[in-house]
Amino acid sequence: MNKTTKTLVAVLVILGGIYAIQRFTSRTSTTELIKPFAGVDTSAVNRVEVDFAGKIILERSQGRWMVTSPVKSPADPGQMNLLLTRIASNPEASVVADNMSDSSAYGFDEDAAYAGFWSTNGKVIEMRIGRLTPDFNGCYIQLTGDNKILQLGTNIRTLVGQPLTDWRDKQIFSFGTSDIETVDFALGDTLYHFFHSDTSWQVNGVRVPEMEARDLVSGLIGSTALGFIDSTVTPSPLIIDYGITLSNKQHIAGQIFKSAGSEVTFGQLC
Structure with missing residues (x-):
């Protein structure tokens, strides 16, 4: 390789690096990051509603979670703990759209899921949950009363979309x-x-x-x-x-x- 070719390659590498940096700084400077669950105290949550293929209501009394609708049955403590832990981890979310007239592109159509959380003081947070992100590690959400569509950094859609059987405690006896x-x-x-x-x-x-x-x-x-x-x-x-x-x-x-x-x-x- 002669000197002219080496110089040309070096210039192309430098220009490519500058272009990559410009793309990164442009993306990060315009991406708004928020923590939608920052004010949620999951230890105070005593009622959860999820809806994907049918509404399921779960309520906590004296430290024990119960499915109260559409049947009455002890709730799976592991499933409840996993959902509340995901919320309590306070994941970041990026705003992908401020106000979309057609939000179906992010899964907010007939396939959207729903989750709501309440405490003794009333409603804590409600949201619609769209499809998974392309890497399957997160999902799109839209908080009730807010037109923004958020890309959440954790996957709660798969949890919320579980069938009723998975929300029920499968341990038949609770003693040793x-x-x-x-x-x-x-x-x-x-x-x-x-x-x-x-x-x-x-x-x-x-x-x-x-x-x-x-x-x-x-x-x-x-x-x-x-x-x-x-x-x-x-x-x-x-x-x-x-x-x-x-x-x-x-x-x-x-x-x-x-x-x-x-x-x-x-x-x-x-």
Whole structure:
């Protein structure tokens, strides 16, 4: 390569660098960055509404989240914690449009989602949620009462768009083996009465190896739901009737039915 060629290449590299810097400074100087959730205290939030394929209402009482509509059911604490943590992280957002007559370009059409948060003092924040950003790491949002369209630096659309089943707590029992005093299993006409003391397990008055008894009881109370049946239709055939008495004298009773494949259905919990 001769001297003239080297000089030309050097000039092109310098010009390219200047052009890149100009593009960067131009973009950053005109991009307005805001934190739309800066005033949100998620620890005070006690009501959340989400709507994508149907409105779901979740409410917190005495530290516990419940789905209150369209069904009444304990809420999945992990799902609620993840959503509120995303809000509490106070992500930045850039203004991509100040006022658009046609916001469908950002997903604010029939596919838009909705999320609203309330505390005891009233509404905290409401928003519509459009499509994901091209890198799938964020989404577009529009706060209620504000015409700006924001590009949010975190993805809350996927969370808000979860079906009802994912908002419900799939842990069937909320206690451990150490909380149990007795367990009764009825298989047809045969009753198995498990009694737990501080040092041992007994079945029908006979002491049994603690590990085997604990594994059986743990298998029952450690079960998680794959789905929910909210109708009063009784599946069949019936496998087991069970009753559990806790050390605080609370009693839980129900039935286990055979379902498809290796799955079983828990019913009539009380």
